[in-house]
Amino acid sequence: MILKTYKLYIGGKFPRTESGRYDILKTSRGAAVANICRGSRKDFREAVVAARSAAEKWGAASAFLRGQILYRMAEMLQGRASQFVQELELQGFTLRAASRNTEASIDRLVxxxxxxxxFQQMFSSVNPVSSSHFNFSMCEPTGVVAVLAPGEGGLLGLVSCLAPVIVGGNTCTLLASQSTPLTAITFAEVLHGSDLPAGVVNILTGRRDELLEPFSTHMDVNAIVYCGSDSKERQETRFNAAGNVKRTVCRHLRDWYSPDAQSPYMIADTQEIKTTWHPIDT
Amino acid sequence: MGKTRRKTGTTTPRKSRSPRPVRKLKFATDWTYSAAPESTDHVRLESxxxxxxxxxxxxxxxxxxxxxxxxxxxxxxxxxxxxxxxxxxxxxxxxxxxxxxxxxxxxxxxxxxxxxxxxxxxxxxxxxxxxxxxxxxxxxxxxxxxxxxxxxxxxxxxxxxxxxxxxxxxxxxxxxxxxxxxxxxxxxxxxxxxxxxxxxxxxxxxxxxxxxxxxxxxxxxxxxxxxxxxxxxxxxxxxxxxxxxxxxxxxxxxxxxxxxxxxxxxxxxxxxxxxxxxxxxxxxxxGGKAANIVFEDAAIDQAVEGIVNGIFFNQGHVCCAGSRLFVQESVADDVVRRLKDRMETLIVGDPLDKNTDIGAINSKPQLEKIREYIQIGQDEGAEIYQSSCPLPAKGYWCRPTLFTKASQSHRIVQEEIFGPVLAVQTFRTVEEVIEKANNTPYGLSGGVWTDKGAKIFKITGKLRAGVVWANTFNMFDPSSPFGGxxxxxxxxxxxxxxxxxxxxxx
Missing domain, CATH: 3.40.605.10 (Aldehyde Dehydrogenase; Chain A, domain 1)
Structure with a gap:
C-alpha cells in the first residue's frame, strides 16, 4: 500500500507548488490525512498563463466536441466513483453523503x-433592425475565468461551478475548497483522462485568504466566479475585479443538490454577447 | 452663419509610391454651399x-x-x-x-x-x-x-x-x-x-x-x-x-x-x-479603441466612406469609433490617398447647418485633450495629416485628423482620444491583423472590410469585441444589443x- 501525493494541476501537468509549502489535511478528530500543496501567487500566475494559452483553441472547439468531452468526464468520474466516495469520507462526509455527492457530480456533468x-440557441438572437442589414447576436466565451470553489458542497460544489464555465468555451483556474482538496486533485486526474486539452482547467489547492487577492487582481483574467457567503471576501473580490473590469459572479448556494444549482443561466454568466452587422443589398 | 463657403477640392500635391498614375478625385471642385441653417425659432427653452x-x-x-x-x-x-x-x-x-x-x-x-x-x-x-x-x-x-x-x-x-x-x-x-x-x-x-x-x-x-x-x-x-x-x-x-x-x-x-x-x-x-x-x-x-480593418479585396471606395463614418461621425465622440485603422499593405497608399481626398471634402462648422459634416467639439476641456493627443502623436513620430477646411472663429473645433506611420506602442493607438483623430497602421496577414486588433484592453467594437464572406466570418469571430461591423460601421438599432x-x-x-x-x- 502506498500513499498518494496530492499535487497541483497546471497546464495538463501535476507539479508541486513552486513555493515548496504544504498544509496538512486532518480529519475532524485531528488525524493527519495528507499533505496538501499550499499553492502560491506564482502557481496561480503559471496557471493563468496555461489557461490563456488554451483559451483560443478551446473557445473555438465545436460545441459538439465540448459536449463529448464533458460527457467523457462524467464517464471517467463514474469509473472512479468509489475512490471519490472514499476520499469524501476521509474529508468528513458520511458514506451516504459521499455517495450522494459523487453521484450528483456525475449527473451534473451529464x-x-x-x-x-x-445554450447558444437559447441566448442568441437575430435582430430585426430597421436598416437593410443582417444582424445577429451570439454568445462567445468571456475568456479566462478564475473560480473560487465553494467551501462546502464537496465535489459537487466544485463541479457545479466549473462545468458551466468550461462548457461555454472558457478556460479556468480554480482554487479548491480547503475542506475538500483531495477530491479536487483527484478530479484533476479525471479531467486529465477525458481528452480535455491541457490548460483548459487548472486546479490549485491552498489558502483562500492568501490567494483571493491574486485571483481577483490578475489583469489577464476576464471573469471571476466567487463561491461563498463571506461578505468581506465578496467585497474584496468585487473591488479588486474592477482593476480590469472583470465580470464578477457571486454564487452562494446552501444546497448544491437543489434544482437551482444547475441552469443554462449559469453558463450565460461567463458568456459575452457579440453582435455582428452586415449590409444586405436592396 | 450667413456666409457662403467655397469648397475647393484642391490640395497640395503629394508623393505616392503607387505605380498607378495618381488621379485626383474630384468631389466638389466647383461647388459652393450656401448656408443652410436649421431654424431655432420653434424651440422652447427655459432660461x-x-x-x-x-x-x-x-x-x-x-x-x-x-x-x-x-x-x-x-x-x-x-x-x-x-x-x-x-x-x-x-x-x-x-x-x-x-x-x-x-x-x-x-x-x-x-x-x-x-x-x-x-x-x-x-x-x-x-x-x-x-x-x-x-x-x-x-x-x-x-x-x-x-x-x-x-x-x-x-x-x-x-x-x-x-x-x-x-x-x-x-x-x-x-x-x-x-x-x-x-x-x-x-x-x-x-x-x-x-x-x-x-x-x-x-x-x-x-x-x-x-x-x-x-x-x-x-x-x-x-x-x-x-x-x-x-x-x-x-x-x-x-x-x-x-x-x-x-x-x-x-x-x-x-x-x-x-x-x-x-x-x-x-x-x-x-x-x-x-x-x-x-x-x-x-x-x-x-471606452473603446476599435480596429477598422481594410483588406485589399474590399470595395475601397465604400471602405473609405466607412472609415470616415467610423471616426468622424459625431466628431469622433463615440465610444465605438473606428479610431484604429488597419489597412492591408498592398492597398495602403491607395486607401490613405483616397481617405485624405475624402477628408478634404468634409465641412466643419455650424452644427445647425444641414451641410455640416463635423460639428463642434463638445467642450473646451475635451478640445484641449484632443489637441494634447494630436501633439503626442507628432512627438511620438507618427505623421500627421489634417484637412485644410476653414474653421469658425468662435467655438471649439478640430479638423479631421489622421496619423500615418503609427505603431502599436503609440499612445494615439493605445488610448481613447474621443475626437476626430484616426491612427493608421498597415498589416500583411489575417493573423497579424487579428493579433494587432485585439492587442488592447478595450473590446467594444470593430470593423472589417472585404468582399470575401469566409474571411468576414473568420475576422468577426476572432475580434474580441461586443459589436462587429462587416462592410459597414457605426450602425445602431433598438433591437440590436450593444456593449463591450x-x-x-x-x-x-x-x-x-x-x-x-x-x-x-x-
Whole structure:
C-alpha cells in the first residue's frame, strides 16, 4: 500500500507548488490525512498563463466536441466513483453523503454536457433592425475565468461551478475548497483522462485568504466566479475585479443538490454577447 | 452663419509610391454651399431648469446652478440646477415611493402604454429635440435629426412592447424588477443615451433616477417635459443635473438597487469599486479603441466612406469609433490617398447647418485633450495629416485628423482620444491583423472590410469585441444589443439582451 501525493494541476501537468509549502489535511478528530500543496501567487500566475494559452483553441472547439468531452468526464468520474466516495469520507462526509455527492457530480456533468450545443440557441438572437442589414447576436466565451470553489458542497460544489464555465468555451483556474482538496486533485486526474486539452482547467489547492487577492487582481483574467457567503471576501473580490473590469459572479448556494444549482443561466454568466452587422443589398 | 463657403477640392500635391498614375478625385471642385441653417425659432427653452423630481421641476436644495453653453458659439443657453447629495436623496426617495406604490404593481401592459406614449411624443417633437441636441452638444443637425432622435424614440417604442412579454425573454424564469435604477449618461449622445437607459428600466418595472452629463443636460430636461406630458406617475422617472459629485452621490446612495453607467473606463472602474461592498447590480458601457480593418479585396471606395463614418461621425465622440485603422499593405497608399481626398471634402462648422459634416467639439476641456493627443502623436513620430477646411472663429473645433506611420506602442493607438483623430497602421496577414486588433484592453467594437464572406466570418469571430461591423460601421438599432468585452464594459444595452440588467431572475 502506498500513499498518494496530492499535487497541483497546471497546464495538463501535476507539479508541486513552486513555493515548496504544504498544509496538512486532518480529519475532524485531528488525524493527519495528507499533505496538501499550499499553492502560491506564482502557481496561480503559471496557471493563468496555461489557461490563456488554451483559451483560443478551446473557445473555438465545436460545441459538439465540448459536449463529448464533458460527457467523457462524467464517464471517467463514474469509473472512479468509489475512490471519490472514499476520499469524501476521509474529508468528513458520511458514506451516504459521499455517495450522494459523487453521484450528483456525475449527473451534473451529464447535465452540462447536454447543454454544450444548446445554450447558444437559447441566448442568441437575430435582430430585426430597421436598416437593410443582417444582424445577429451570439454568445462567445468571456475568456479566462478564475473560480473560487465553494467551501462546502464537496465535489459537487466544485463541479457545479466549473462545468458551466468550461462548457461555454472558457478556460479556468480554480482554487479548491480547503475542506475538500483531495477530491479536487483527484478530479484533476479525471479531467486529465477525458481528452480535455491541457490548460483548459487548472486546479490549485491552498489558502483562500492568501490567494483571493491574486485571483481577483490578475489583469489577464476576464471573469471571476466567487463561491461563498463571506461578505468581506465578496467585497474584496468585487473591488479588486474592477482593476480590469472583470465580470464578477457571486454564487452562494446552501444546497448544491437543489434544482437551482444547475441552469443554462449559469453558463450565460461567463458568456459575452457579440453582435455582428452586415449590409444586405436592396 | 450667413456666409457662403467655397469648397475647393484642391490640395497640395503629394508623393505616392503607387505605380498607378495618381488621379485626383474630384468631389466638389466647383461647388459652393450656401448656408443652410436649421431654424431655432420653434424651440422652447427655459432660461433656467430645476431638478425633475417626483413629477415636477423643483429648485435644488443646494441653491446652485451652472450654465450650459453651446460649444459652437460659446454662448450660454440656459442655467441648470446643480443637484447636491440631499437632492439626490430626494430623487431616490421619490423613485422608491413610485416603485413601491405604483410602478412595480401596475399591470405590465399599462406600463407599456406609458412608454409607447413617450416614444410618440418624442417623434412629434423630434425636430425640436434635434435642434436642442445640436445646440447644446455641438453635433451636426443631420446626425441629431437622422440618428439620435429617431433612435431615441425607437428605443422607447421597442422596449414599450416588452413590458407585458418579459417571461418570454427568460424561459423558465420569473423576471422581477430590480427596484430603483441610478443611471449616469455621457455627453456624446445625450437623448439617445437617456433612452437607452430609461426605456428598458421602465419596461421591466423599475423606477429611475437619471443624471445627464453636465455639458449636455438640455435634451434630458426636455425629456422630463415629455414624461410629464405622457402623464407618467410622479417619481417613476427623476432627472437630476450636476457633475461628477452628483453622480458619485447617486452611485453611493444606499437605496439605489442598480447602477447603469456609460462613460470612461476610468470612471467605470471607480464605480465598480465604489459599489463592491453593496448588492447593487451594474452595467457599464465604457471606452473603446476599435480596429477598422481594410483588406485589399474590399470595395475601397465604400471602405473609405466607412472609415470616415467610423471616426468622424459625431466628431469622433463615440465610444465605438473606428479610431484604429488597419489597412492591408498592398492597398495602403491607395486607401490613405483616397481617405485624405475624402477628408478634404468634409465641412466643419455650424452644427445647425444641414451641410455640416463635423460639428463642434463638445467642450473646451475635451478640445484641449484632443489637441494634447494630436501633439503626442507628432512627438511620438507618427505623421500627421489634417484637412485644410476653414474653421469658425468662435467655438471649439478640430479638423479631421489622421496619423500615418503609427505603431502599436503609440499612445494615439493605445488610448481613447474621443475626437476626430484616426491612427493608421498597415498589416500583411489575417493573423497579424487579428493579433494587432485585439492587442488592447478595450473590446467594444470593430470593423472589417472585404468582399470575401469566409474571411468576414473568420475576422468577426476572432475580434474580441461586443459589436462587429462587416462592410459597414457605426450602425445602431433598438433591437440590436450593444456593449463591450474586456475593459469596455459589462452587460448589454438594446435588444432582448438589454432586458437582463434590469431584472432579477428567480
Amino acid at each position: 447535465y452540462y454536457a447536454g447543454w454544450a450545443d444548446k | 433656467r431648469y430645476g431638478l425633475f423630481i417626483d413629477g415636477k421641476f423643483s429648485e435644488p436644495r443646494s441653491g446652485r446652478y451652472f450654465a450650459t453653453i453651446s460649444p459652437s458659439t460659446e454662448k450660454k443657453i440656459a442655467d441648470v440646477a446643480d443637484a447636491s447629495t440631499a437632492d439626490v436623496g430626494r430623487a431616490v426617495k421619490a423613485a422608491r415611493r413610485a416603485f413601491d406604490g405604483t410602478w412595480s404593481k401596475m399591470k405590465p401592459s399599462e406600463r407599456g402604454k406609458y412608454i409607447f406614449r413617450i416614444a410618440r411624443i418624442i417623434q412629434e417633437r423630434a425636430r425640436e429635440f434635434a435642434v436642442v441636441e445640436s445646440m447644446d452638444g455641438g453635433k451636426p443637425i443631420r446626425e441629431s435629426r437622422d440618428v439620435d432622435i429617431p433612435l431615441a424614440a425607437g428605443h422607447f417604442f421597442y422596449y414599450a412592447g416588452w413590458a407585458d412579454k418579459l417571461p418570454y425573454a427568460f424561459p423558465c424564469r420569473d423576471p422581477k424588477p430590480v427596484g430603483v435604477a441610478g443611471q449616469i449618461i455621457p455627453w456624446n449622445f445625450p437623448l439617445l443615451m437617456a433612452a437607452w437607459k430609461i426605456a428598458p428600466a421602465l419596461a421591466t418595472g423599475n423606477t429611475v433616477v437619471l443624471k445627464p452629463a453636465e455639458t449636455t443636460p438640455l435634451t434630458a430636461l426636455k425629456l422630463a417635459e415629455v414624461i410629464q406630458e405622457a402623464d407618467l406617475p410622479p417619481g417613476v422617472v427623476n432627472i437630476i443635473t450636476g457633475a461628477g459629485e452628483t453622480g458619485a452621490a447617486l452611485v453611493n446612495h444606499p437605496d439605489v438597487d442598480k447602477i447603469a453607467f456609460t462613460g470612461s473606463t476610468e470612471v467605470g472602474k471607480i464605480i465598480q469599486k465604489a459599489i463592491a461592498g453593496s448588492k447593487k447590480k451594474f452595467t457599464l458601457e465604457l 468585452y474586456k475593459e469596455s464594459g459589462v452587460g448589454r444595452e438594446g435588444g432582448l439582451h438589454g432586458l437582463l440588467p434590469y431584472v432579477n431572475l428567480s
